[in-house]
Amino acid sequence: MSGTSSKRTATSSSPVLHPTSYQLVRTPHSDSLNRDSSLLPQRSLVLDYLCHNCYISTAKAFARDSTVQQLDADGDEILDVPGDVGRPDAFRLSESLLVQIDLRKQIRIHILSGRVDEAIDLLNSHFPSVLSESKAESFPVIRTKSSDTEYVTSTSVEPPHLLLNLRILAFSEACRTVPLEYLPAGSSSLPSADPPLEHESIDTFASSEQQVSLLTKAQKLYSLANSLTNHSDRARYLKELENVGGLLAYKVPEQSSMAKYLTMERREAVADQINRAILEKTGFSPISSLELITRYTSTLWSFARQYEARPTPGAVLPPVNRSSDKEDRDRELVPLFDLQQFLGTKP
Numbered sequence: 105m106s107g108t109s110s111k112r113t114a115t116s117s118s119p120v121l122h123p124t125s126y127q128l129v130r131t132p133h134s135d136s137l138n139r140d141s142s143l144l145p146q147r148s149l150v151l152d153y154l155c156h157n158c159y160i161s162t163a164k165a166f167a168r169d170s171t172v173q174q175l176d177a178d179g180d181e182i183l184d185v186p187g188d189v190g191r192p193d194a195f196r197l198s199e200s201l202l203v204q205i206d207l208r209k210q211i212r213i214h215i216l217s218g219r220v221d222e223a224i225d226l227l228n229s230h231f232p233s234v235l236s237e238s239k240a241e242s243f244p245v246i247r248t249k250s251s252d253t254e255y256v257t258s259t260s261v262e263p264p265h266l267l268l269n270l271r272i273l274a275f276s277e278a279c280r281t282v283p284l285e286y287l288p289a290g291s292s293s294l295p296s297a298d299p300p301l302e303h304e305s306i307d308t309f310a311s312s313e314q315q316v317s318l319l320t321k322a323q324k325l326y327s328l329a330n331s332l333t334n335h336s337d338r339a340r341y342l343k344e345l346e347n348v349g350g351l352l353a354y355k356v357p358e359q360s361s362m363a364k365y366l367t368m369e370r371r372e373a374v375a376d377q378i379n380r381a382i383l384e385k386t387g388f389s390p391i392s393s394l395e396l397i398t399r400y401t402s403t404l405w406s407f408a409r410q411y412e413a414r415p416t417p418g419a420v421l422p423p424v425n426r427s428s429d430k431e432d433r434d435r436e437l438v439p440l441f442d443l444q445q446f447l448g449t450k451p
Contacts, residue, residue: 149394151197156383156392158209160202167197169192207231208382215375216368218288220274223378224267235267241353261381261390268328268341272348273374275321275366279351285366322349343356398443405441413438423449 115380147170154163161292206232214223227234260266322345329341347365354360364370389396406420414436423446424439 149392150386153392153394155197155201155205158205158212158379158386158450160205160209161424163205164197164202197350204382204386207381212375212379213286213288213380215270215273215378218277218280218284218286218371220270220277224227224270224274227378227382231382231385233263233385234378235263235270237263259377261377261384262334264328264380265337266381268325268332269374271325272344273326273370275318275325276348276351276370278318278321280366281356281359284366284371286368286371289441318352322352357414401439403444405438408438409440 147166151163151166151170154160154166192226198300207226209246211223211226214220214226222237228236325345326342329345332338332341351361351365354362357363358366384390391399415438422439422441
């Protein structure tokens with residue numbers, strides 16, 4: 105999959121987050137909250153992560169169960185006041201946002217299941233600006249600043265690139281002879297699918313009629329790639345098409361050296377890119393605040409180590425593997441930040 109790369113920029117010394125449309129908002133009277141209010145920022149990060157990654161059922165349950173109970177001086181619960189949308193227990197999961205998350209989830213499932221045309225139809229119907237620069241977004245665009253640290257996605261969100269990546273994936277799926285199943289999270293049974301093709305079926309698949317259809321698709325892809333105005337982008341995609349076109353040389357491409365173009369990883373890469381593009385086109389950060397903070401933290405410690413920084417007395421450092429990096433410990437350099445090791449460390 106091709107795409108224009110870009111760089112991340114950090115414009116602040118602190119990754120302090122601002123509330124987005126589905127995060128908690130503190131009010132001036134927040135000092136009257138009970139002890140649970142101290143967890144609001146953490147809960148906001150979790151909710152943000154769930155919404156970004158389309159875990160809609162979990163997000164709704166989390167928002168419902170994480171509301172803060174407020175008590176008056178007599179210990180009685182304070183009931184909702186009409187129009188008091190600034191209360192700290194107001195998780196802003198609006199109906200339009202829930203619809204957007206559900207559509208992103210449907211599009212992702214279609215791509216991961218190899219149903220690229222269905223994904224394109226949903227994009228054109230509900231997020232037309234993702235695949236066409238001339239079309240306006242049907243969903244309201246919320247221009248929110250989620251962080252003082254700006255993140256620029258490493259994969260292109262340009263409509264011509266996204267459309268080409270989808271069409272290339274659709275071509276690969278059309279060349280497939282062995283079904284690749286995808287089981288959505290929470291599914292209790294495998295989705296219905298055609299059985300693997302036998303040799304006789306493969307011969308039918310390789311018929312001249314099918315070959316003509318695939319060649320026609322390939323020609324359309326070349327035409328689409330040649331329409332790119334940027335020379336380097338055009339050359340990159342033409343090279344990609346030359347490689348993917350090798351699928352036509354095999355009756356069973358899954359058993360050939362071209363099998364890498366038929367893996368689930370290819371589907372996942374396109375699905376992730378499309379999801380980031382939808383988020384950016386509708387005014388959200390292309391990645392969750394939690395991922396942004398993790399990247400930011402990892403980069404800070406990486407630079408500190410690169411410049412041979414030494415920790416000050418009493419400094420809180422990332423966890424390290426005590427059985428390795430002896431030389432670095434002897435030199436008292438700050439360690440790198442390892443997310444997996446951090447998550448596995450007991451508090």
